[in-house]
Amino acid sequence: MxxxxxxxxxxxxxxxxxxxxxxxxxxxxxxxxxxxxxxxxxxxxxxxxxxxxxxxxxxxxxxxxxxxxxxxxxxxxxxxxxxxxxxxxxxxxxxxxxxxxxxxxxxxxxxxxxxxxxxxxxxxxxxxxxxxxxxxxxxxxxxxxxxxxxxxxxxxxxxxxxxxxxxxxxxxxxxxxxxxxxxxxxxxxxxxxxxxxxxxxxxxxxxxxxxxxxxxxxxxxxxxxxxxxxxxxxxxxxxxxxxxxxxxxFANAMYLAQFLVVGASGVVVNLLVLSLLQLIGLPDALCLAGGIGVSVVTNFMLNRRFTFSYARDRNIAAQFAGFVGASAIGVAVSFGVSLILRESAFEGMSYGLQLAALCGIAAGMIFNYLGNRYFVFRKTHIRK
Ligand SMILES: Nc1nc2c(ncn2[C@@H]2O[C@H](COP(=O)(O)OP(=O)(O)OP(=O)(O)O)[C@@H](O)[C@H]2O)c(=O)[nH]1
Ligand SMILES: [Mg+2]
Structure with missing residues (x-):
């Protein structure tokens, strides 16, 4: 001073x-x-x-x-x-x-x-x-x-x-x-x-x-x-x-907020693609797979471009593999948490399965976010 x-x-x-x-x-x-x-x-x-x-x-x-x-x-x-x-x-x-x-x-x-x-x-x-x-x-x-x-x-x-x-x-x-x-x-x-x-x-x-x-x-x-x-x-x-x-x-809150907004956009993309494929008469399984496939790609691209933009000059193929891997593990976490809760905390409750599924979704999402933030799009080794 x-x-x-x-x-x-x-x-x-x-x-x-x-x-x-x-x-x-x-x-x-x-x-x-x-x-x-x-x-x-x-x-x-x-x-x-x-x-x-x-x-x-x-x-x-x-x-x-x-x-x-x-x-x-x-x-x-x-x-x-x-x-x-x-x-x-x-x-x-x-x-x-x-x-x-x-x-x-x-x-x-x-x-x-x-x-x-x-x-x-x-x-x-x-x-x-x-x-x-x-x-x-x-x-x-x-x-x-x-x-x-x-x-x-x-x-x-x-x-x-x-x-x-x-x-x-x-x-x-x-x-x-x-x-x-x-x-x-x-x-x-x-x-x-x-x-x-x-x-x-x-x-x-x-x-x-x-x-x-x-x-x-x-x-x-x-x-x-x-x-x-x-x-x-x-x-x-x-x-x-x-x-x-x-x-x-507000770095951490912003990464999470952007990740969630991108996730929400993925839901919209998924439903749109699925409905389009249904319109052209494909079987349900293909419609579902198409919706998931396209929304995984758009989610990845948006997260790479916006949410974790500091890492966008790194190898895209490796990042995509990591992103899909983190999503897959996220799904497994979601499934596991839902099952465990269904058989413990929520056992015998009405809507117990739905509540367990919601907790599973939240756990899977948090896992997915952390995996992306600290592994797939981690801040170290950023090429200048
Ligand atoms: N060096 C430099 N000065 C700029 C640039 N753009 C604007 N300025 C200067 O910055 C100051 C503010 O610009 P203004 O155009 O007056 O913007 P403003 O005050 O927000 O808007 P108005 O008052 O409505 O014109 C002025 O002194 C401009 O000459 C620029 O690109 N480079
Ligand atoms: Mg002015």
């Missing part, structure tokens, strides 16, 4: 305007075709710099916009601002990660270039880090915050649903915000950063295991200049990102 960031006493002892911040700030701004906004944001940051006598650097992390952005930063004449042009590993989140890595000061701030995020809130955010907060978020969803009036219903709904889906990962009200501050030391310790899409704050909250995240209310202004890059494709990437984060945070 940093020593005091504040030169002159705690925040509530004096008005914010009088506080002098003596720790340098690195402000990271990911950009793509933001040439019109660059002079405006630099002027607002310069005003802030002078008001608070800040030591800061501003790094524009640009994905090779080629729209005059480089020249716009140079023309500002501010020696504390520079542009880093990126040609590899493009994308907003990676631009921020690269900027955080390149930063030279102990406090990191991330913000958009389109003036949606008020730079004037930065001192309050930095102040939060001076207490025990690990991250401070410029938030649209805490009391005192607001958004421009023309946020349509769909945009609002979209944002609410996205935030709700992240709720099991963090209680932060606005984890989707692109405006946040944290310590460089915490960033340097972060491991396994692997974001897809836009939600870099959420990625950092989960991967740094931040429990103390403070929120500062902001007024979120819609962009006036330039175009939004938040396309539908980006929004779909969020689902992929969420899946990764859930896997990271």
């Amino acid at each position: 940093q020593d005091s960031l504040i030169e002159t006493g705690p925040a509530d002892a004096q008005p914010l305007a009088e506080i002098r911040l003596n720790t340098g700030l690195s402000i990271i701004i990911p950009t793509y075709k933001e040439v019109e906004n660059i002079p405006h944001i630099l002027n607002r940051l310069d005003a802030l710099r002078q008001n608070y006598n800040l030591t800061l650097e501003v790094l524009f992390m640009d994905d090779d916009s080629q729209d005059g952005s480089v020249e716009a930063v140079a023309a500002s004449g501010f020696d504390w601002a520079r542009m880093i042009v990126r040609t590899k590993n493009r994308g907003l989140s990676w631009a921020v990660i690269d900027g955080f890595s390149a930063a030279q000061y102990p406090i990191l701030v991330c913000m958009d270039c389109d003036l949606s995020h008020p730079p004037e809130k930065i001192p309050q955010m930095v102040l939060g880090l001076a207490t025990d907060q690990q991250m401070m978020v410029g938030s649209r969803y805490v009391p005192g915050a607001s958004t421009d009036d023309d946020w349509g219903f769909m945009r609002w709904l979209n944002s609410v649903v996205a935030t709700m889906l992240a709720r099991p990962l963090t209680s932060v009200r606005d984890p989707m915000s692109g405006f946040f501050a944290m310590r460089k030391a915490d960033f340097d310790r972060a491991q396994d950063l692997n974001p897809v899409g836009y939600k870099i704050a959420l990625e950092l909250i989960v991967k740094c295991a931040f429990g103390n995240v403070g929120e500062v209310p902001i007024h979120f202004t819609d962009r006036v200049h330039g175009e939004s890059k938040l396309t539908l494709k980006e929004q779909l990437k969020y689902i992929q990102h969420l899946r990764r984060l859930y896997l990271y945070r």
Whole structure:
């Protein structure tokens, strides 16, 4: 943790305007075709710099916009601002990660270039880090915050649903915000950063295991200049990102949940195939065998592709043999457990056979899951 960031006493002892911040700030701004906004944001940051006598650097992390952005930063004449042009590993989140890595000061701030995020809130955010907060978020969803009036219903709904889906990962009200501050030391310790899409704050909250995240209310202004890059494709990437984060945070529960969903899909496939074969007039035994055969293959493929995707570059034939073997042993376990229970715990009970069968199915499934998780798709020996 940093020593005091504040030169002159705690925040509530004096008005914010009088506080002098003596720790340098690195402000990271990911950009793509933001040439019109660059002079405006630099002027607002310069005003802030002078008001608070800040030591800061501003790094524009640009994905090779080629729209005059480089020249716009140079023309500002501010020696504390520079542009880093990126040609590899493009994308907003990676631009921020690269900027955080390149930063030279102990406090990191991330913000958009389109003036949606008020730079004037930065001192309050930095102040939060001076207490025990690990991250401070410029938030649209805490009391005192607001958004421009023309946020349509769909945009609002979209944002609410996205935030709700992240709720099991963090209680932060606005984890989707692109405006946040944290310590460089915490960033340097972060491991396994692997974001897809836009939600870099959420990625950092989960991967740094931040429990103390403070929120500062902001007024979120819609962009006036330039175009939004938040396309539908980006929004779909969020689902992929969420899946990764859930896997990271709740690995075992997620593997089991996905395994069960795949199992349920297998029931549907089985019945569909069986009915189709019956329609074309095959004998019952062949219909049953067809349903089982196809659903075993689809279950295997789905588990390999999704549930245990970390192992999908391993030998498919060996995995398939293991999968079928585990299923066969699972069936045997199910049969054995059912028989034993039928003759012991459930003996003489009405529906005793059905109850015994249900327990057998559960035991078989658990065996099957464990066999796949720890043997067929085990995590060791993953080829890089
Ligand atoms: N380096 C880099 N920056 C990006 C990329 N996509 C967007 N940005 C920047 O990230 C910030 C946020 O992007 P926006 O397009 O404003 O996305 P948004 O704020 O979610 O949506 P709107 O405000 O409605 O446009 C802006 O400063 C963009 O210039 C990218 O692929 N690479
Ligand atoms: Mg924006």
